[in-house]
Amino acid sequence: MNKTQIFEFFSRLAEANPAPRTELEYGNDYQLLIAVVLSAQATDVGVNKATRALFREVETPAQMVALGEEGLKQHIKTIGLYNAKAKNVIALSEILVRDFDGEVPRERDVLTTLPGVGRKTANVVMNTAFGEETFAVDTHIFRVGNRTGLAPGKTPLAVEQKLEKRVPGPFRRDAHHWLILHGRYVCKARKPECWRCIVADLCRYKPKTPAPATKAG
DNA sequence: CTCCCGATAT
DNA sequence: ATATCAGGAG
Incomplete structure (x- = not known):
C-alpha cells in the first residue's frame, strides 16, 4: 500500500468506528494490566467471563496477593495456560x-520487567491506560498487516516498526x-469476509472463496 | 525452538 | 478432529 492508500x-x-475501545472489561489500570496478561492465546469473551467475578473481589495488587495463586486459579481455570498465568499474575x-x-x-522498559508482561502487553497498557501512540502487534494485527500489505513483516516487532513508519x-x-x-x-484468520470488507479494494489479498449466495426475497 | 492449555468455531 | 484465540518464558 502507498501513502494515499494507507x-x-x-x-x-x-469513519466506521469513530471511538474504538478494547473489548476487555476492567475498572482500573491494574485490572486492565491483568486482563491483558490473561488474554494471551485466549479470546476476550473467555477472559471477560472469568474476570467479571474475579474483578469484583480484586481491584488492587494487594488484594490479588491476598487471594493467592490457588485462589486465582479457581477463577481462571476456564482460560487456557492458566497455571503459568496465575503464577505470573501473583x-x-x-x-x-x-x-x-x-x-x-x-x-x-519497566513494564516488560514484570513477569508475564512482554512487549505486546506493555504496548496495550501504554495505549489503552495511558493514551500513548503505541502499536500492540497481536495475532490479529500481525495477520492484517501482512495479509493486506499495510505493514508486512516476518515478526511482530517488524510489523510494529513498519506501522510506526507508515501510520499517519x-x-x-x-x-x-x-x-x-x-x-x-x-479479516478473520480462517474465513476472511472480504465481500463485506470496506477496505477490500486497497488490499492485496485475493479471497479464494466468493461471498455466500444470498437468498432471493 | 518448545511448552503452556481451555473454550469455541469450523 | 483441528485451527485459533489481544503471548511470554525458558
Whole structure:
C-alpha cells in the first residue's frame, strides 16, 4: 500500500468506528494490566467471563496477593495456560506492591520487567491506560498487516516498526484498535469476509472463496 | 525452538 | 478432529 492508500484505509475504519475501545472489561489500570496478561492465546469473551467475578473481589495488587495463586486459579481455570498465568499474575502483583506502591508503571522498559508482561502487553497498557501512540502487534494485527500489505513483516516487532513508519499522525492513537477489531470480525484468520470488507479494494489479498449466495426475497 | 492449555468455531 | 484465540518464558 502507498501513502494515499494507507490514509484512505484508516479514514474508512475511523469513519466506521469513530471511538474504538478494547473489548476487555476492567475498572482500573491494574485490572486492565491483568486482563491483558490473561488474554494471551485466549479470546476476550473467555477472559471477560472469568474476570467479571474475579474483578469484583480484586481491584488492587494487594488484594490479588491476598487471594493467592490457588485462589486465582479457581477463577481462571476456564482460560487456557492458566497455571503459568496465575503464577505470573501473583508474582507481578507482589512486585507492584513492593516496588511500585501498587501503581502500574508507564514505561515500556519497566513494564516488560514484570513477569508475564512482554512487549505486546506493555504496548496495550501504554495505549489503552495511558493514551500513548503505541502499536500492540497481536495475532490479529500481525495477520492484517501482512495479509493486506499495510505493514508486512516476518515478526511482530517488524510489523510494529513498519506501522510506526507508515501510520499517519491523526490515526496513530487508535490504529491498533481499528486493526484488531477489523481482524477479529472481518479479516478473520480462517474465513476472511472480504465481500463485506470496506477496505477490500486497497488490499492485496485475493479471497479464494466468493461471498455466500444470498437468498432471493 | 518448545511448552503452556481451555473454550469455541469450523 | 483441528485451527485459533489481544503471548511470554525458558
